[in-house]
Amino acid sequence: MKKVLIISSSLRKNANSEQLAASFADGAKAAGHDVEIVSLRDKEIGFCIGCFACQKTKRCFMHDDADAIREKMLCADVLVFATPIYYYEMSGALKTMLDRANPLYPSDYRFREVYALATAAEDEEYVPQRAFSGIEGWADCFEKSELVGTLFCGGVTDIGEISGNAKLQEAFEMGKNI
Numbered sequence: 093m094k095k096v097l098i099i100s101s102s103l104r105k106n107a108n109s110e111q112l113a114a115s116f117a118d119g120a121k122a123a124g125h126d127v128e129i130v131s132l133r134d135k136e137i138g139f140c141i142g143c144f145a146c147q148k149t150k151r152c153f154m155h156d157d158a159d160a161i162r163e164k165m166l167c168a169d170v171l172v173f174a175t176p177i178y179y180y181e182m183s184g185a186l187k188t189m190l191d192r193a194n195p196l197y198p199s200d201y202r203f204r205e206v207y208a209l210a211t212a213a214e215d216e217e218y219v220p221q222r223a224f225s226g227i228e229g230w231a232d233c234f235e236k237s238e239l240v241g242t243l244f245c246g247g248v249t250d251i252g253e254i255s256g257n258a259k260l261q262e263a264f265e266m267g268k269n270i
């Protein structure tokens with residue numbers, strides 16, 4: 093049994109990427125894993141100021157909702173990041189959280205596998221590439237971890253438009269096979 097933490101970074105309710113995350117979670121639960129989804133909606137997460145104090149103390153001097161999320165990231169075996177594509181990149185909310193995870197870098201983090209899920213209006217292969225590459229860059233910095241899977245659902249713009257999309261089943265299978 094793996095401890096799976098899914099971070100959903102769309103700030104709108106019933107978001108397409110959130111539904112992709114929920115299907116991934118259902119699959120992982122069906123396989124017997126311990127799964128938690130954390131949404132960045134309604135969270136206060138300040139920008140990393142780059143002071144590097146955390147590299148000595150393993151803590152951030154700033155205290156906000158990033159503290160609890162970082163603690164969950166520290167203890168998870170598998171991290172899953174779900175993001176809407178914003179200007180061919182990951183959401184600002186997710187990037188802000190990844191930066192604020194910097195205290196994990198010198199810590200004894202458990203995660204080894206990272207997955208990335210994304211949704212966008214356009215349905216072309218290149219659309220999520222920069223976002224996936226950014227998440228891969230983050231995972232590569234944590235030497236014991238790597239980006240092991242990505243899933244993209246294009247062609248969805250409005251809230252809930254992903255409903256009934258075959259990619260939801262793919263997300264379920266991906267979660268089941270972690």
Ligand SMILES: Cc1cc2nc3c(=O)[nH]c(=O)nc-3n(C[C@H](O)[C@H](O)[C@H](O)COP(=O)(O)O)c2cc1C
Nearest residue numbers: 102107108109176177178179180212213214248249
């Ligand atoms: C600020 C902003 C930028 C966006 N940029 C892109 C883009 O570059 N390419 C694209 O295909 N869709 C883009 N979209 C559309 C969203 O990716 C799309 O609506 C997606 O389904 C949102 O996912 P969510 O429902 O999980 O929030 C953008 C939307 C917003 C609000």
